[in-house]
Amino acid sequence: MILQAALFIAGLTVASGSICCPPKQFNAFQYVTIVNSTTTLRALYHIVYDGLKQRYLISGDRLNNYLGTTKVIYDYQKMLGYSIGSVARTCTTFPLHGHFEDQENICVPSGAVSLGPYFYGYNRNKLASATYTYNSTTTDGRHQSIEAIVSQDDCVPLVSTTISTDSAGVNSLYVLGYNDFYPGIKDASVLDIPTYCRF
Structure with a gap:
């Protein structure tokens, strides 16, 4: 769910179409x-996403304990996941299924309808953004209606992405918001698998 181009310029990737x-x-x-x-379900997670090496880290839980000592690393090059307790030095591995959800899969498509420019903040500190709406179909055939708010200059997801899904009369709503977004990886060592995980 979370969030999954050869061209990378100043934090902006652009895929064909x-x-x-x-x-x-x-x-x-x-x-x-x-x-x-x-x-x-409500949850707050810390995410480190590395699309270049097809891996990501999630730490946090449904109780908003995002500074906890447990983290999960999903490594799609190895097709393994690692649930790591750094204080207790525990590690459990599990197989990954499916394929890595690359960011190109969640680009704003060329057919998206612009809902107009928006601004967050005010005066010199305001952040220009844009909102788009578009429809999508999941790999298992469910229809999705998506509304995405992104920063205007570099396509960073802002405030929320809202996804409504309809499948055989069962509807669901998925809202995804970001805070303290930092393009790039501040400390790549957080994605290293500890020696006690290497069975």
């Missing part, structure tokens, strides 16, 4: 809300 794409590497805090007929 797209208005813009998010950076191939980033750090961010990600707030997730999922609502359907049976469940409401």
Whole structure:
């Protein structure tokens, strides 16, 4: 779910047939809300995303304990996931299924409809953004209606991406927001697998 171009210029990637794409590497805090007929889930995670090496790290939990000591690394080149307890020095591995969700899959497509420019903040500190709406179909055939708010200059996802999904009469709402978004990876060592995980 989370978030998944050869051209990378000043933090902006552009894929063929797209208005813009998010950076191939980033750090961010990600707030997730999922609502359907049976469940409401809210969570805050810290994300380190490395699209160049097809891996990402998630730390946090449904109780918003995003500074906890447990992290999960998904490494699609090895097709392995690692659940790591850094204080207790514990590690559990698990197989990954499917394929890496590259950022090109969540670019704003060229057919998206612009809902107009928006600004966050005011005066000299305001941030220019743009909102787009478009439809998509998941790999398992579900229809999605997507509204994405991105920064105007570099396509960084802002405030929220809202995805409504309809499948056989069962509707769900998925809201994804970002905070403290940093293009690039501040400290790549957080993605290193500790020696006690190498069985």
